[in-house]
Amino acid sequence: MTNVSYGTIFKNGIFGENPVFRLALSLCPAVAVTSGVKNGFLMGVAVLFVMTMVNATVSLIRNFIHPKVRIPSYMFIIATWVTVTDLVMAAYSRAVYKDMGLYIMLIVAFAIVLSRAEVFASKNTFWPSVADGFAMGLGFLLALVLIGVFRELLGKGSLWGHAILDSKPLLIMILPTGGFFAMGLLMGMLNWIDRKFFGGTGASSGGH
Amino acid sequence: MQTTGSVKAYTTFSGGIHPAENKELTSRKPTVTAATPARAIIPVSQHIGAPSKPLVTIGQEVKKGEKIGESAGFVSVPVHASISGKVSAIGAFPHPFGTNIQSIVIESDGKDEWVPGLVERPDYGKLSAEELKTIVQEAGIVGLGGATFPTHVKLSPPKEKPVDVVILNGAECEPYLTSDHRLMLERPIDIVEGMKILMKVLGVKKGYIGIESNKPDAIEVMKKAAAGSPEIVVWPMKVKYPQGAEKMLIKATVNRTVPAGGLPMDVGVVVQNVGTAAAIYGAVRHGRPLVERYVTVTGRGVREPKNFLARIGTPFSQLIEEAGGLTEGAAKVISGGPMMGVSQFTLDVPVIKGTSGILVLPKTEVSVRSYGPCIRCARCVDACPMKLQPSMIGLFIEKGHYEDAKDYNLMDCFECGSCTFVCPSNRPMVQWVKKAKKELAKKKN
Amino acid sequence: MWEKVFTIFIASALINNFVFARYLGLCIFFGVTKRMETAVGMSVTFTMVMVISAVLSWFIYMYVMVPYSLGFLKIVIFIGIVAAFVQAADTMMKKIAPTLYYKLGIYLALIVTNCIILAVPLINADEHYGLFESIALALGSGAGFSLALIIMASIRERLDLADVPKSFQGLPIAFVLTGLIALAFLGFSGMITL
Amino acid sequence: MKEMLRITISLVVIFIAAAGIMGMVYKTTSPVKFKAEKKEKEEALKGMAPEATEPITKAGDWSNHGKNYEYFRATASGKSIAYIATTAGKGYSSYIKMLISVDTDMRVKGIKILGHGETPGLGDQIEEAPFLDQFKGKTFTQLVLIKGETKENIQAISGATISCRAVTNGVRDGVQLLAEKYGSGVTTSVSEVQK
């Protein structure tokens, strides 16, 4: 896995291996925090930050980590960066933290973070690893924003808290129920587009 | 347990269905003897088990009752010429099972002579069980209820499965058919005597004759015929399809439950059709092999429905002619009853040992609706006498999940068709079950 | 106190069911409910690990982290506890009950990165629950998760036979289905106020 | 053995580095967080009684629904101008926590919802101004939830009656407490109001 072009890395992270829609990994936040675009976006940013930092760290010290304790070491690194994110958010953006503090902490359990560390960063040099973490995080972020737009617009008639429509067309969309519907319908639609226009086979159904 | 005489609470099993009986078309018509066919087609395989081996060559003269095919093992029986004449062909001919099967064709010489040497045995009561069994096998007797299982096999239960009851099946639960009904009215003594022979062979002290309560006259007549034999009980049963299936019959008469996947003898029972009993009597007392049987030709697709005593090998076309011929709208010809019978491509197929009836349905009565999705109405679950879930079995098979169907006890289905009959979505469960059993068998090999 | 313990149990099993009301544990939820067998195996393993690791976490939180104000390390410590316990359980089960290990071992590995297993100690810490309350939350969450898994598996087995439009087969329809179950579970809402 | 050592070293180094990072971040953020929290609280209190000139001081603890809450006194130039309390009401799926203030006549001055877990879209409408503004100037006896049109009392939001009742009850409990502590001759007997 040397010589991967940055273009490919980004295309992969955002489309081909989009963590949410294609790899179906780390689905919980996709439903949990996307009742509004803003929360989805911030969650995405948090994940993007963690993934970039984790990939960077792992690739930097990949030769130092003993292969036998590879996974525990990665988890430790992830937990560290998540804690950092958690502490920073708790201090500087209190309002958002109230809503999604628990989910920020749970980033530590996201398989997508661990799997990129294991699959990519442990085998690549610094910059490609950073790019990969960033691209995957970006794919994640975009997916959350997409779901957030869908739900907030339908559920509250607003975007990023600003009223767009003068009514709340389908309140249900901001409830958990609606989150699941939104995910299912969006995935189905993306599958359909993929099959129709790109000859794909649809999403896999993953681990975490 | 009810007494045999009580009118209302007849015994039965749970599940089952009530299709229109349509027996009134023929039930009051005394049996007529069908004309001797000009040409008899006698398949070598009319029974379950190994086909018999032809003993004759083309051109050979044969007499009525002459053995023309010999049994090819224990689970096999011989076949006999049903008319006198000359063998004109040996080859594959259409068979009521829907395929072409090796058959011996005899052109009649018009004389209809019995083969010499038939032994009358007025004192047959003295024969031993083994001798009787040999006579039954040599006479080519198989179950006339439709399954055509060689009777002598059923008469040789293994020692570890002692049999203590013989049950004669006079249920005739299939709609339309009346051949067993007429047989019971017309030859009750033969049946009772046949029963006694069966009991003797099996060393059994108790016999039941189970008859559905829609045949009160037959119950009367059979009771009278068995009056002198206290060990034989005539047992009226509730009218319900498939009361005649042996497991259901055993449940209704002696209230025993044949284990799933098991045989009647697992609960000490041997079941025979009433016609089989009569045939046994004919073979033992008069030395006559099985060359003719009662056949009901019925349905609104023939002009004059009738009961016939017909020779084995008589083409369907001849019997239908004798029943006034097909009506304008005749659309489907079925060998057997409407529930379990097999529809025919051609009228050239012959009557065989298991042909209890020929049913001709007019176009107006043939359902051509296509099937739809299962709406899970559970009518089939209620109807299934085996207490299976035909809806699930059907769904699994429809999607090719044969193993799952097996998990849902596919193998216990005996294809009675009750589920398919009641399905409002017209789902062809029996067809699927047959397919799945075949697929599973293929996989095993 | 017992009333509160009971309330916590019922609330976490039904009303605030982790899957249908708090949207956690989804990866495993979708991953193991394709077949009933795996759903049951996961239910059993999950509930056991859940309760034990919650108890361990509680003790460490109360007697180590609170006294030394190490609360800010809870993420690292709790995931460490879960991982260590799962590793230990894995090793012990392999030795002591190999048949059980053969049946349930594969689920152990999956559990480490499950968010519920981490969420429960975190909630216990945030809410300052006592030992029995923590156990109630763990047990309730386990029961609720098991219920969700088993319902979902039984429905997905049936869905296997259905003519679902191509683009929706697999995960999309599973999501819609979960949404419908969550809609039904809204019936429990408002029954208990925590 | 040597491998064990290498493993240990590798883990320990990572651990120490990580602990260092986390400790550092904690050290820089925790005062910020602490200050932010304090400021938040002060601002919230201040928002309840903007005229106060001195810092608002805690006056005591009280309990409602088995949980502890506080109350405060706001002064301007040493004179009491308002009383503030934290309180809560039992809502649809959560306790709705709030901050209320009354003037010296024991009329409601303001309400701030601090937190709740009501259904988004239904119960969370209690946070909206039209509902909360109704409370301004109401006396204890007027704090009754009515399902129909009303100016005199508090009008429920249809579809969120339970949440609205929780807020109304919580406010009333708080007003009652403050009236008992500081009121003079204002009716506070619960029995007069149908609960």
Add this chain to the structure above:
Amino acid sequence: MEASPKKEQPAQPNLIVSVGPHVRTEESVQAIMWSVSGALLPATLMAVYYFGMRALSIILVSIVTAIISEAVTQKILKKPVTASDGSAFLTGLLVALNVPSSVSLYIPAVGSFVAIVITKQLFGGLGYNIFNPALIGRAFVLISFPKQMTTYFEPVASIMSADAKTTATPLGILKEDGLARLLEVFHTKSALYGDLFWGNRAGSLGETSVAALLLGAAFLMIKRYITWHIPVTFIATVGALTWIFGGKAGLFTGEALIHLMSGGLIMGAFFMATDYVTGPSIRSAQIVFGVGAGALTALIRLKGGYPEGVMFAILLMNCFAPLLDRRMRSRVFGKAEAKEIRK
């Protein structure tokens, strides 16, 4: 056994060949669905009688949307269009009968659309849906438009009257203000029972008239389209539990009869819990289903935040139906005996 005709023997008069059985029941899915719709006719008429033209337009919009949604979805999915088989009609009708007369017309339309497209067709169409489409449709609009969905008009018993007074349903009053208030509103106990029986009360369109619903239910029972297992156990459980736990004065003081005759219990028990597709098909499982739905209804009505429990109870039991069917598979004839022998 689909052997083709053997060519050497020209088939005689075009005989039809198929696998048996060769006779089939007269019953069909269409007949069942239209009969159930017919059984709802009395309740529909009562709805129009009490709630006027509004009711009629809601019913029409709902049914038309359901049928169109079904046809269009099937067209898009390239499946045979079976919109006239009566099941979409029935679903549409039930959605309409489950909303109050106060709602704007887009609400039944959204309800029917969600019922048919998301709940039914997305899951494979008739026979494959897991949840009762009409009830999901209703739950969806209840959560999405809670305000309108919990605003009930008083019955007016006049076809033309357009502006009716809003009021609370009997269950709403019972929950919010207690039995005394309920009796005050209806004057006397006998007047209360009379009004509940005939349907002169606020509520969703079709649920108010117990008399009309029982008439339809009797028809379905006589035709054997439904059996007693689910409705009777459902209603009995609600009755028993509300009697035991429903009273303010202690155990066994609840007004069970009010609970039985108000809300959607009668309609739910006879017309919705009985939906074949979404309930269990094993009889013993149906009894569990009925008892479970009854217990959940009582639980939600007495303990939950929402006065009406039938809809959620049935939807919750829908979740369990596949599990119940799976766990309670019928005992195959002779299976127990076969096991015995093996031992």
